[in-house]
Amino acid sequence: MEPLYTLHNIEKKVGENFLLRVEKLELFAGGLYSLAGPNGAGKSTLLNILAFLTSPDRGELFFAGERASWTAGWLQHKRQEVTLVPQNPFLFEGTVGNNLAFGLKVRGIMGRRQRERIYAALGTVGLEGFEKRRARGLSGGEIQRVAIARALALDPRVLLLDEPTSNIDSTHIMRLEQLVPELSRRGVTVVMVTHDQEQPRRMGCSILPIQGGVLQC
Numbered sequence: 001m002e003p004l005y006t007l008h009n010i011e012k013k014v015g016e017n018f019l020l021r022v023e024k025l026e027l028f029a030g031g032l033y034s035l036a037g038p039n040g041a042g043k044s045t046l047l048n049i050l051a052f053l054t055s056p057d058r059g060e061l062f063f064a065g066e067r068a069s070w071t072a073g074w075l076q077h078k079r080q081e082v083t084l085v086p087q088n089p090f091l092f093e094g095t096v097g098n099n100l101a102f103g104l105k106v107r108g109i110m111g112r113r114q115r116e117r118i119y120a121a122l123g124t125v126g127l128e129g130f131e132k133r134r135a136r137g138l139s140g141g142e143i144q145r146v147a148i149a150r151a152l153a154l155d156p157r158v159l160l161l162d163e164p165t166s167n168i169d170s171t172h173i174m175r176l177e178q179l180v181p182e183l184s185r186r187g188v189t190v191v192m193v194t195h196d197q198e199q200p201r202r203m204g205c206s207i208l209p210i211q212g213g214v215l216q217c
């Protein structure tokens with residue numbers, strides 16, 4: 001099987017002192033991966049490259065057999081296939097439903113289909129009935145779960161999760177630990193960052209160790 005992502009000799013300088021280096025990385029469709037490393041290792045930087053939000057300074061990235069060109073047209077298309085849930089997700093003012101609807105509208109999903117997707121995604125993260133709640137009044141854990149629901153509603157080909165359970169209570173962590181492997185079984189490629197050393201094992205993730213900006217595989 002051909003990899004979904006292939007990275008070769010990638011380098012990305014961040015600030016004055018940090019250099020991310022990925023000699024070779026292959027990620028396969030439906031794979032479940034955990035990026036593991038200490039604070040400042042470069043995990044979020046690598047996720048941003050995989051999400052096509054940051055372009056590398058050097059090296060090559062292939063996605064679905066196509067070389068990333070990083071041009072505006074290419075990015076617009078590819079960013080619709082990949083969804084990143086950042087460490088500190090931003091919800092805009094308005095309702096939870098509005099927040100979930102935004103990306104669906106961009107993809108032309110409107111009306112009943114849109115409502116069904118929003119309903120299902122909120123249900124998946126245990127936030128049934130939250131559509132009309134104001135986003136600004138939510139707790140940290142609820143914000144994180146809305147952000148995950150917002151990503152799920154888009155039905156992405158690749159889901160990138162940056163510490164998705166850092167604010168979530170144990171009941172909902174268990175739920176997410178069941179959901180994410182299920183998504184990968186359905187063919188979604190998932191890369192997640194976690195500081196819980198046991199979580200990748202519980203979820204059956206392949207570990208991608210990273211230290212001092214260097215991916216060790």
Ligand SMILES: Nc1ncnc2c1ncn2[C@@H]1O[C@H](COP(=O)(O)OP(=O)(O)OP(=O)(O)O)[C@@H](O)[C@H]1O
Nearest residue numbers: 014015016018037038039040041042043044045046
């Ligand atoms: N905007 C920036 N300007 C300067 N340095 C930055 C910037 N963003 C990140 N860095 C530095 O780049 C390095 C890698 O950061 P990154 O966020 O990728 O690490 P991480 O492994 O995700 O860390 P954490 O586990 O703390 O979230 C860190 O040393 C960080 O201080």
